[in-house]
Amino acid sequence: MDTQVADTLLGSLIDGRYRIRGRVARGGMATVYTATDERLERTVAVKIIHPTQAPEPPSRLAGFVTRFTDEAKTIARLTHPNVVAVYDQGTHGGLPYLVMEYVRGRTLRDVLAERRRLNPDEALAITEQMLSALAAAHRAGLVHRDVKPENVLVAEAPTGGPANLVDSVVKVADFGLARAVEASEENGNQLMATVAYVAPELVTEGRADARTDVYSAGIVLFEMLTGRVPYDGDRPVDVAWQHVDKDVPAPSTLVPGLPRGLDDLVARATRRDPGARPADAGALLAEAQVVREDLGKPDNTHTAVLRRVTDGPQPVAEPTMVVAAVQPAQRPSWARLPETPAAQPHRRRAASTPTDDAGGLAALRGRLGGGQGRLGIAAVVVVFGLVAALAGWWFGVGRYTVAPELVSLSKTEAEAQAARAGFNIDYGEPRYDEKAPRDRVVGQSPASAARIVKGGTITLVLSLGPERFPLPDVVGKDYELAVGDLKNLKLAVVKGPARYDDNLPKGVVVGTSPKAGTQVKPGTRVTVVVSRGRAPISVPQLVGRNVNEARAALGQLGLVPVETYKDSDKPKDEILGQSPADGAGVEKGAQVKLEVSKGPAAVVVPRVVDLPCPQAQQQLQAQGFPVNVQFNPNGIVRFQNPGENAQVPPGTQVTIGCL
Structure with a gap:
C-alpha cells in the first residue's frame, strides 16, 4: 500500500477551536493551512510561523511572540474589502499563528504562471485594488514591507470566476508579517523583503x-505588464543591488505597443530616490486612476503623461496604441474597484448661423422662376438621383465582397x-x-462567405492544440478542498470507496485515480479516495514464530493467513516474513501474507560400504554428516544407515557398521 508522509499538523486541533484540514501553501516564513473554526462553524486560513523563523535561544522567544502579537492586533484593526481580514492569533507548540479570512481563489503568482502577462486593463484593475488595500494600511500607519504576487490573492468572482480578471476581487495578505519576523533578528536589520x-x-x-x-507595487505592475521582473542574477544579493544601481526599464521596451501612460506610471512608482515617488499608496492610486480614465476614453489617441500637482504644463504625448479600459460603472458592484470622480462632459455650443436673408431668397426665386429655371431644377434632381443611387449601391453592395474560407x-x-485576397489579419x-x-x-470573423469590406480585417482564432495538464497532487488535503481544486480545473470528481x-x-485524501502528475484533459473523471483513519486491528509480530502459532494468532484477530513456502536455512515451518508488517492497521477479514521456511534443501548420502572404516568416517564428516561407528573402528564398512x-x-x- 502506497502512503505519503503527512504533515503532523493535519487533523490537529489548535487552541481547542481550529481543526486543521489541509495545507494550502508553504512560504519562506510560514505555512498556510485551511481549518474549520469549530466554534463558529466556518472555514478559515491559519498561518503558522516556521520553527526556523523563531529566535534562539528560547529566552528570546517571549519577546518575539510579544512583537508578533502586537503586530497582529494592529493588522486586525485594519478593516478594508481588499485586505485579508485577521480574526485571531495565538501560539501553538511555541510558534505564533494567525487566523485569517479564507479567500477562495489563487495568488497573483499562480495567475502569472498560467498567463505569463496580463492585458493593460486587467493589470490596472488588479493594481488599483492592491493600492487601495495598501493605502488603507498607510493611513493606519502600517507598512507592508513585502509586496509581491505571492501576497496578492485574486478571489473568485460570485458568477464563477470570469476569464477577464477585471471582474475579480483582489485581496492583499501578510501585512506586517515581515516586520514582526525581522524585528526578532539578532542584528535588527536583516533584509526580509x-x-x-x-x-x-x-x-x-x-x-x-x-x-x-509604492516601489514594490510598481515592480508588481511591471511584471503584470511584461511577464517578468526587471532584474535577475545568479545570487539574491546581485539582484538586490541592481535596484540600487539601475532605473527600472519602461514596460513598452519589452512589450511594444503598451501606452506611454503605463510607462510613466511604472517610472513614477519605481524611482530610486524615495522622495521622487508618490508619497504613499493613496497618491499612486490616484495616478493609476488617471491612467485608467485616459485609456478608457473612446476618442483617446494618446496617453496622458503623469505629473505632480506642482509641476508645470506637460507636452502632449505622442500617439500610441489605444487600450480600452473598463470604466467603474461597467464593473460589478462586488468587484470593489476604487471609483474615480465622474469626468465632466465637455459640451460644445452650436454656432448659430443666420438664416433670415430675405434678399438672397428673393434673388434665388427670381432665377428659378422662368422655363430655364425649371429645366435646371430637373437636371439637378437627375444628378442628385444618380449620385444617391451610386452611393447607395457603393455603401450597400459595391464596397463589399465575401470573406474567404480560412x-x-x-x-x-x-x-x-x-x-x-487583399485582406488584413488580426x-x-x-x-x-x-x-x-x-x-x-x-475560427474566423466574419465567417467564410459572409460580407466584408474589400481590404477589411479578418479576425482569426488559432488553436492551442488539445488541452492537457498534470493532475495536481491533492493527497493530504481535506476532501472538500481537494474537490474544489479539481473542479476549478474542470475535472469530473467521483468519490471512491x-x-x-x-x-x-x-x-x-489518501489517493486519486489517475495518480497525481498524470497528463489529463478537462472533463477527465478523477476518483478521489478518502481516509477512514487508522484501521481498528493491529497486525501482530509473526516473523520467527512457527506457522501453526501464526495461524492461531491471526485466527483470534479475525485475520486470514495466506502462506507461501520457500527454501531457507531456517528451520522448517518458521515464518520468514509478513505483509503487512507488524503494527500496521487492518480491518477484520484482511489477508496477511506469510513467507514460511521449507527448511534446508536435502543432500544426498554417498556410498561408503566396502571402504575402510577410518576412510568412510572421514568422507562423511567432510560432507557435513555426523558419523556413528559401530563394532570395529578399524574394520571394513559392511552396512550404512541412511543408505547410499x-x-x-x-x-x-x-x-x-565396520567388521
Whole structure:
C-alpha cells in the first residue's frame, strides 16, 4: 500500500477551536493551512510561523511572540474589502499563528504562471485594488514591507470566476508579517523583503516607509505588464543591488505597443530616490486612476503623461496604441474597484448661423422662376438621383465582397491566402481544441462567405492544440478542498470507496485515480479516495514464530493467513516474513501474507560400504554428516544407515557398521 508522509499538523486541533484540514501553501516564513473554526462553524486560513523563523535561544522567544502579537492586533484593526481580514492569533507548540479570512481563489503568482502577462486593463484593475488595500494600511500607519504576487490573492468572482480578471476581487495578505519576523533578528536589520521587489532604501539603509510599498507595487505592475521582473542574477544579493544601481526599464521596451501612460506610471512608482515617488499608496492610486480614465476614453489617441500637482504644463504625448479600459460603472458592484470622480462632459455650443436673408431668397426665386429655371431644377434632381443611387449601391453592395474560407488552414497558409485576397489579419484569443493541432485556424470573423469590406480585417482564432495538464497532487488535503481544486480545473470528481490509512486522519485524501502528475484533459473523471483513519486491528509480530502459532494468532484477530513456502536455512515451518508488517492497521477479514521456511534443501548420502572404516568416517564428516561407528573402528564398512543416495536434511547422522 502506497502512503505519503503527512504533515503532523493535519487533523490537529489548535487552541481547542481550529481543526486543521489541509495545507494550502508553504512560504519562506510560514505555512498556510485551511481549518474549520469549530466554534463558529466556518472555514478559515491559519498561518503558522516556521520553527526556523523563531529566535534562539528560547529566552528570546517571549519577546518575539510579544512583537508578533502586537503586530497582529494592529493588522486586525485594519478593516478594508481588499485586505485579508485577521480574526485571531495565538501560539501553538511555541510558534505564533494567525487566523485569517479564507479567500477562495489563487495568488497573483499562480495567475502569472498560467498567463505569463496580463492585458493593460486587467493589470490596472488588479493594481488599483492592491493600492487601495495598501493605502488603507498607510493611513493606519502600517507598512507592508513585502509586496509581491505571492501576497496578492485574486478571489473568485460570485458568477464563477470570469476569464477577464477585471471582474475579480483582489485581496492583499501578510501585512506586517515581515516586520514582526525581522524585528526578532539578532542584528535588527536583516533584509526580509523578496529581492525581486525590494526597494533601494531597504538594501542600502534597511529602512522602510510607505514609499517602500509604492516601489514594490510598481515592480508588481511591471511584471503584470511584461511577464517578468526587471532584474535577475545568479545570487539574491546581485539582484538586490541592481535596484540600487539601475532605473527600472519602461514596460513598452519589452512589450511594444503598451501606452506611454503605463510607462510613466511604472517610472513614477519605481524611482530610486524615495522622495521622487508618490508619497504613499493613496497618491499612486490616484495616478493609476488617471491612467485608467485616459485609456478608457473612446476618442483617446494618446496617453496622458503623469505629473505632480506642482509641476508645470506637460507636452502632449505622442500617439500610441489605444487600450480600452473598463470604466467603474461597467464593473460589478462586488468587484470593489476604487471609483474615480465622474469626468465632466465637455459640451460644445452650436454656432448659430443666420438664416433670415430675405434678399438672397428673393434673388434665388427670381432665377428659378422662368422655363430655364425649371429645366435646371430637373437636371439637378437627375444628378442628385444618380449620385444617391451610386452611393447607395457603393455603401450597400459595391464596397463589399465575401470573406474567404480560412478555418482549418495553418497560420502561415491563412495569412498567405488573406494577403492574396487583399485582406488584413488580426488575431483573437486562442483556444484549446481536441482535434486541431497548435496554430491551426479554428475560427474566423466574419465567417467564410459572409460580407466584408474589400481590404477589411479578418479576425482569426488559432488553436492551442488539445488541452492537457498534470493532475495536481491533492493527497493530504481535506476532501472538500481537494474537490474544489479539481473542479476549478474542470475535472469530473467521483468519490471512491474510503480506505483505512495508518498515516492520514479521517476525511483526508489518501489517493486519486489517475495518480497525481498524470497528463489529463478537462472533463477527465478523477476518483478521489478518502481516509477512514487508522484501521481498528493491529497486525501482530509473526516473523520467527512457527506457522501453526501464526495461524492461531491471526485466527483470534479475525485475520486470514495466506502462506507461501520457500527454501531457507531456517528451520522448517518458521515464518520468514509478513505483509503487512507488524503494527500496521487492518480491518477484520484482511489477508496477511506469510513467507514460511521449507527448511534446508536435502543432500544426498554417498556410498561408503566396502571402504575402510577410518576412510568412510572421514568422507562423511567432510560432507557435513555426523558419523556413528559401530563394532570395529578399524574394520571394513559392511552396512550404512541412511543408505547410499538417500536424500536427507543437512546434518543428518549416518551410522556405519565396520567388521
